Amino acid sequence: MSHHGRGPGLPPGERSANFGASLRRLLGSMAHERVRLVVVVVLAVVAVALQVLGPALLGRATNIVFDGVVGRMLGEMLPSGFSKEQAVDALRAAGNDQLADLVRGMDVVPGQGIDFGALGQTILLVLGVYLAAAAFLWVQGRMLAGVVQRTAFALRRDVQAKIDRLPLRELDSHARGDVLSRVTNDIDNVSQTLQQTLSQVVTSLVTVVGVLVMMFVLSWQLALIALVTVPLSAWATMLIAKRAQPHFVAQWKSTGDLGGKVEEAFTGHELVTAFNAQEGVREGFDTDNGRLYQASFRSQFISGTIMPMMGFVGNLNYVLVAVVGGLRVASGDLSLGSVQAFIQYSRQFSQPLAQLASMANLVQSGVASAERIFEVMDSPEESADPQPGRRPDVVRGEVRFQEVAFSYDPERPLITRLDLDVAPGQTVAVVGPTGAGKTTLVNLLMRFYEIDSGAILLDGVDTREMTRHDLREPIGMVLQDTWLFEGTIAENIAFGRRDATGEDVRRAARAASVDRFVHGLPKGYDTVIDEEGGGVSAGEKQLITIARAFLADPQLLILDEATSSVDTRTEMLVQQAMTELRKGRTSFVIAHRLSTIRDADVILVMEHGDIVEQGTHEELLAADGAYARLYRSQFAAPVSVDD
Structure with missing residues (x-):
């Protein structure tokens, strides 16, 4: 895979992300969790409904306290036995109209103090309501965490499966670090976005509706005043979100580019050091890091202005409700508890709106990451395998190229008309200058790339009529670029045959001369290595991959410069082992060292994609x-270059 390709993505400011379509597609990926999501919504509705009852119940408690205080005050001012109506008339007769209006709007008994029994019951009821709401929210949060994590799990699984189905042509066109960033960083960001926003969106929306209903029940006049600020908030939020979205797209694209730079610098650290290129690498890193800083700063700053704006609008709403509500209490049109409850509701009304607005940056960031994931999911796949596929009755290793044509770029043909017949058991060496098409030849045989025209036959069967699994199963490969995973030496050797026994592994290791250096390691075959080697040399890594091919026991063998990383003595040992391995098997050997292929049955000399000798x-x-x-x-x- 190329380390220098540019992954797909949107340049900053070129165009905004397809926000709506990507968001709908992201939510659509949760369709398999539909039942649980319905339960989550129901739990949220019940919890919010209980929370919405809280201020009304607290307002009732406030009224009990205030009615008791005013009742005791009236008992001291008026003769005993007065009813509320008589008290109001007496206050008006005394010229105290404002107090009379206040008492008229209260449920007060002159001379009666605070009813602590009713107050205690109300407080216990409020406590029970809030505890029940908390319990429902806890269950909802637990269920939602499972929904989100299962969705992220499925997304990672689907992206990995998609990458397995991508042709090499597609993967070679993207930077490795950018692809890794999409599979890791972007999916993690989507997961966090869903976790932090889904529950909040549901509870906020239900809270807004429930609070709005209670506000109209208490006072439709105050409710209309509270609604005046909503259009202003919505307009400002949409304006800010629209400006921030392109910067979120640029932020995650820059994250992928920076990941590519880090991956390149890490894997090529020895060469960077050897060529004293640290300064150049650092400058490239600083450039990408600066681009990420700028995109992140702009996206976070612009979206971060939503909360201060919503706070200002909420405070403006609070002031209007407090002033008008106070006047209506003084006029006797509302009780003090109702105004207190309404002020709480106005806070509860503006708070979820502010939370919804503040989530805009999270949603935009998550959708931008989702877009990058969907770009991978929408990439063209390998052509489908035929169903059912044909396969030779017995794989003997006869290979035939018939008028094969292929090009990486349609404007630059590489192989125009290639004809080749390889008999079972033959060793075919392929030589030629760099770029002649040697590796391409075996890549076409393996169907890593599809030919443009002609046919490749394996034991008389067109490889395009075989499934890729059936085609590759009898073929073993040893590449010039070794690949090891993090695990023991024994596990790396047994990679191609999971049912291999310990004795099978050791037999293959002895055949590939791995056994001679393994015993010098502290834990022998249980020594843990990784892709970078982990304590074994480049030549020893190559020998491990050769032992892997021995163990797989393939009918066809492809050796792509397999001895390039071993010393002369090891090369002799490997050549002897290769001679034994090739007996009875068809072998394709790509070699630059011509001394290694003198005993080949047929040597093909390639130039510009054609066999010239x-x-x-x-x-x-x-x-x-x-x-x-x-x-x-x-x-x-x-010799001179002109020779």
């Missing part, structure tokens, strides 16, 4: 053509 080592030397020139360039020295 073929024959045995002696025949090609006698022909004094391209192969002879290559041979002399390695064993006679020095």
Whole structure:
């Protein structure tokens, strides 16, 4: 995979993300959790309904206290036995109209103090309501966490499966670090966004509706005043979110680019150090890091202005409700407890609106990440395998290329018309200058790339009529670039055969000369290594991959410069082992060291995607053509470039 390709993404400011469609698609990915989501919504509705009852019940407690205080005050001012109506008339007769209006709007008994029994019952009821609401929210939060994490699990699984279905052509066009960032950082961001917003969105929306109903029940006039600020809040939020979205897209694209830079610098650390290129790498890192800083700063700053704006609007709403509510209490149109409850409701009304607005930056960030994930999911896949696929009755290793044409770029043909017949058990060496198409030849055989025209036959069956699994099952590969995973040496050798026994692993290790250095390691075959080697040399890593091929026991063997990383003595040992391994098997050997393929049955010389010569080592030397020139360039020295 290329380390220098640019992954798909949107340049900052070029165009905004397709927010609506991506959001709908993200929510659609949770369809399998539909039943649980309905339960989550129901729990949220019940919890919010209980929470909404709280201020009304507290307002009743306030009225009990205030009625008791005023009742005792009236008992001291008026003769005993007065009713509320008589008290109001007496206050008006005394010229105290404002107090009379206040008493008229209260449920007061002159001379009676605070009813502590009713007050205690009300407080216990409020406590029970809030405890029940908390319990419902706890259950809802637990269920929602499961829904979100299962969705993220499925998303990771689907993206990984998608990557497995992508053709090499598609993967080679993207930076490795950017692809890794999409699979890790972007999915984690989507998961966090869903976790932090789904529950809050549901509870906030239900709270707004429930509080609005209670506000109209208490006072429709005050409710209309509270609603005046809503259009202003919605307009400002939409305006800010629209400006922030392109910067969130740029932020996550820059995260992927920076991940690519870090991955390159980490895997190539030795070369960077050897060429004293630290300064150049640092400058490239600083450039991408600065771009990420700018995009992150702008996105967070712009979206961060939503909360202060919503706070200002909420405070404005609070002032209007407090002033008008106080006047209506003084006029006797509302009780003090009702105004107190309404002020609480106005806070509860503006708070979820502010929370919804503050979640805009989270949602935008999550949708921007989701877009990058969907770009991977929408990438063109390998062509589907035929169902049912054909397969040879017996894989003998006969390979035939018939008028094969292929090009990586349609404007630059590489292989125009390739014909080749390989008999079962033959060893075919492929040589030629860099870029001649040697590795492409075996990539086409493995169907890592699809041919443009012609046919490749395995034992008489067109490889395009076989499933990729059936085609690759009898083929073993040893590549120039070794690949090891984090695990023991024994596990790495057994990678191609999970049912291999310990003795099978050791037999393959002895055949590939791995056994000779394993015993010098502290834990022998149980020594843990990783992709970078973990204590074994480059040549020893190559020997481990060769042992892996021995253990797989393939019918066809592909060796792509498999001995390039071993020393001369080890190369001799490996060559002897390879000779034994190739017996009875068809082998394709790609080699730059011509000394390693002298005993090949057929040597193919490729130039510009075509076979220009073929024959045995002696025949090609006698022909004094391209192969002879290559041979002399390695064993006679020095020669000029013009030779």
